[in-house]
Amino acid sequence: MKEETPALTLPSPSPAAEQVEPSKDTATASVAGAASLPSADVPRSGALPGWALLLAVIALGGAGVAGWQAWSVRGEADGLRAELARRLTDSDLQVSEVKALARQQQDVIASLQGKLAVVESKMEAAEGQAAALESLYQQFSRSQDDGVIAEVDQAVTLAAQQLQLAGNVEGALVALQSAEARLAVHDRGQLAPLRRALATDIEHLRRLAVVDVSGIALRLERLLDRVDVLPLTFAGEVEAVQPEVSTPLVTEGGSKVLDFAAQLALDVWHDLRSLIRVERLQQGAEPVLLAPSQSTYLRENLRIRLLTARLALLAGDGRSYAVDLAEARTWIERFFDSRDEGVQLALAELKALEAMPVKVERHDLAASLSALRLFQSRGGREPQVEPPEARPSDARPEAGGARGATVNPGS
Known part of the structure; x- marks a missing residue:
């Protein structure tokens, strides 16, 4: 903006000054008229020179007042011109400063836009990594849940076998308590019905008479x-019968045929005695x-x-x-x-x-088995409500708003 001196030269004539000038002319005309009157009329109006003098004084006072007012108005106009020039100078300085600030803001906004683009790219990369981590976590969680459910299934099956086959209430209690402790360590919301069923069966077994x-x-x-x-x-036990040793019979003066026959009869008798045993049973x-x-x-x-x-x-x-x-x-x-x-x-x-x-009173663990089968039939998963994800496009309107707030130096 070019500095131009405003077209304020001299102040416009004041109405008072304009009124003073006609009065001055009127007074001059009246004085001239009074001078042109014949001297013969003077004696007829003796008070006229006094009034003329008074009018002249008044005219001179009015002229002085008008001049003073004109001088005062001119001084005020000069002051206004100086003040206006100073303010215009200050305005030019302020405009220059605003332009410099606007340029700085544009540089800062451009830098922020570049940083915002970098942040958006990093955010997209982080979202991709978060999605991959979430997928890995879901897979790990499912595998861990499957392992826990397999352990619980094995413990409940063992407890049922202990009850049905051996009637071992203590063994069944130990198996169910170990399964409940495993579920307590792996605390998940979808496992709560199974834990309640295990707690119910454990309470029933504790109320049974323990053998x-x-x-x-x-x-x-x-x-x-x-x-x-x-x-x-x-x-004590019957002593074993010792076989008798047969001694050959020797007859004096006998023949060998008789001796052989006697020995044969003795051997046959011993054999018959060894074949036959007589045992006694008690009465009743x-x-x-x-x-x-x-x-x-x-x-x-x-x-x-x-x-x-x-x-x-x-x-x-x-x-x-x-x-x-x-x-x-x-x-x-x-x-x-x-x-x-x-x-x-x-x-x-x-x-x-x-x-x-x-x-032992039989207990079939119906609550635990039914809850376990129901959980396995559903695949161990329940619908989960995922929180809304922050998208990079949500931040772009803000960046656009920041761009819209840029000060245009030319405006």
């Missing part, structure tokens, strides 16, 4: 080990039990009774368990020496074991 199957089985095992050392009531003994002389069969039958009692214990068959133990106790009381301390301890142990309840 110490392993402890009872060990006590039966100790009884089995002592069967061979329990003394019998009757005598069961057919399955042999005579006391054959303690081996008695001990083996007693051992079989204890083994079948242990099998009934593992199967949870309380009736067969009690029958076998009662039969074994009856045999010990009948055929073994009740005065022996070992026999007395065995009888007391059998009575104590016979009084123990071994029948």
Whole structure:
């Protein structure tokens, strides 16, 4: 912008000055008219020179006032011109500064736009990496979930087998608690129904009457080990018959034919005695039990009774368990020496074991198995709501707005 001196030269004539000038002319005309009047009229108006003088003074005062006003207006106009020139100079300086700032802002905006483009490219690369990481995480999570579900399935199956086949409530509890602990470590929202089902089955098993199957089985095992050392009531085993040594018969003065016949008859008699054995059975003994002389069969039958009692214990068959133990106790009381301390301890142990309840209430783990099958049928995945992703295009209108805010130096 070019500096031009405003067309303010002299102030326009003031209305007061314009009014003063006509009054001055009027006063001059009145004075001239008064001078041109004949002297004869003066005596007729004696007060006229005084009025003329007064009018002249007034005219001179008006002229002075008008001149002072004109001088004052001119001074104010000069001041206004100086102030306007100063302000124009200041405006030019401010415009120059604004132009410089605008150029700096344009440079800064251009730099920011370049940086924004770099940031957008990095953001796109980061979004691609985030998507790849998310995909890898989903794959890892699914594989980890599959591993956890496989472990839980194995534990629940083992618990069901312990309950159904052996009636082992403690073993089933241990298996279910290990599965629940594994799910607690791998805390995922979609596994909550399975954890609730496991907790329900664990609570049901805890309320069942616990039978110490392993402890009872060990006590039966100790009884089995002592069967061979329990003394019998009757005598020991029959001694083996020693074969008699045949001595040749020698007859004095006899013939050899008679000696040979006698020796042959003796050998035949010995052979017949070795072929025939006479054994005695006690009165009232069961057919399955042999005579006391054959303690081996008695001990083996007693051992079989204890083994079948242990099998009934593992199967949870309380009736067969009690029958076998009662039969074994009856045999010990009948055929073994009740005065022996070992026999007395065995009888007391059998009575104590016979009084123990071994029948276990069956529990099928229906809640855990159904929840596990339902989770496996769904593939272990639930719909997930993904948060809206920030797109680079969302930031571009802001950059455009920043460009729109650029100050145009030419405006």
